[in-house]
Amino acid sequence: MRYAYHFEFCERPELPEWLRGELFESLGWVQSSFGLERVLGATVPEFVLEARASRLIELGSGSGRGLASVAAGLDRKGARVPTLATDKYPQTELWRARFGGQAAEVGVSWSERAVGFEDFDQCLAAETLAGSVLLLTAAFHHMDPVRARAFLERAADVRASVVVVEPLERSWVGALLGGLAGLPALAAPLSAARARTLAGFLRTVLVHWLVPVVPLILSHDGVVSALRQRTPADWTALTADLPFERSDRLGLGLLQNFSAILLKYPS
Numbered sequence: 001m002r003y004a005y006h007f008e009f010c011e012r013p014e015l016p017e018w019l020r021g022e023l024f025e026s027l028g029w030v031q032s033s034f035g036l037e038r039v040l041g042a043t044v045p046e047f048v049l050e051a052r053a054s055r056l057i058e059l060g061s062g063s064g065r066g067l068a069s070v071a072a073g074l075d076r077k078g079a080r081v082p083t084l085a086t087d088k089y090p091q092t093e094l095w096r097a098r099f100g101g102q103a104a105e106v107g108v109s110w111s112e113r114a115v116g117f118e119d120f121d122q123c124l125a126a127e128t129l130a131g132s133v134l135l136l137t138a139a140f141h142h143m144d145p146v147r148a149r150a151f152l153e154r155a156a157d158v159r160a161s162v163v164v165v166e167p168l169e170r171s172w173v174g175a176l177l178g179g180l181a182g183l184p185a186l187a188a189p190l191s192a193a194r195a196r197t198l199a200g201f202l203r204t205v206l207v208h209w210l211v212p213v214v215p216l217i218l219s220h221d222g223v224v225s226a227l228r229q230r231t232p233a234d235w236t237a238l239t240a241d242l243p244f245e246r247s248d249r250l251g252l253g254l255l256q257n258f259s260a261i262l263l264k265y266p267s
């Protein structure tokens with residue numbers, strides 16, 4: 001299937017923050033239903049240790065749910081790697097709720113300042129980035145080939161490794177699974193994390209059941225993001241002449257549609 005870069009709702013700056021929070025919280029729920037937490041809790045910590053990372057910095061953390069699985073996986077391995085959640089649209093309220101109590105145990109902190117794929121090297125200090133792993137979960141596909149190449153060049157310039165986890169492959173099966181992503185999202189209001197306040201729960205019920213805008217957006221963005229995925233040949237072209245050593249793990253997860261790519265900056 002050919003690569004195509006179409007419009008996704010979830011990356012639009014016009015989206016109200018509360019709706020973005022609902023979308024990303026539901027996305028985290030859908031992804032974990034298909035086993036993403038296993039990939040994040042086992043494969044990503046292995047990559048972080050293989051890269052001998054001084055720090056783990058997630059770009060595009062969304063709800064932070066995925067990063068919590070990675071941090072717990074590192075903790076299970078006895079690895080103390082300082083971990084930072086960031087996003088162009090920081091979900092500070094969700095992160096405080098998710099990591100506030102956990103921060104001391106697994107060392108997760110977050111940036112209240114917006115950090116983008118385009119300007120991470122200006123937002124974060126060079127000494128913070130050198131030797132770190134930049135993690136992008138369900139986020140690298142937001143960059144078209146030109147931006148993706150520019151991002152990788154800047155990562156190499158600051159001597160950071162990159163780990164890309166994507167929950168869909170570019171294929172008819174991937175597009176179909178992406179289109180079905182809205183179905184499990186219908187169960188998201190039942191998740192315990194939603195029950196923090198009555199007002200929050202009612203808002204979740206509104207946008208999932210009464211006016212199901214969240215499931216519809218997730219299905220649309222799911223198909224579009226499948227078409228934006230990279231094949232191993234695309235990765236070879238994207239990283240040509242860059243100093244990274246690449247390891248691919250493909251066909252992961254319950255439906256064998258997840259992938260994890262490590263681009264290790266040589267030590």
Ligand SMILES: C[S@@+](CC[C@H](N)C(=O)[O-])C[C@H]1O[C@@H](n2cnc3c(N)ncnc32)[C@H](O)[C@@H]1O
Nearest residue numbers: 060061062066088089115116117137138139142
């Ligand atoms: C599909 S969500 C994935 C969120 C989270 N990593 C997860 O797996 O649940 C993509 C994330 O990328 C973020 N994002 C989109 N464009 C971005 C940009 N240019 N710079 C940084 N983050 C961006 C969005 O705000 C969102 O949090």
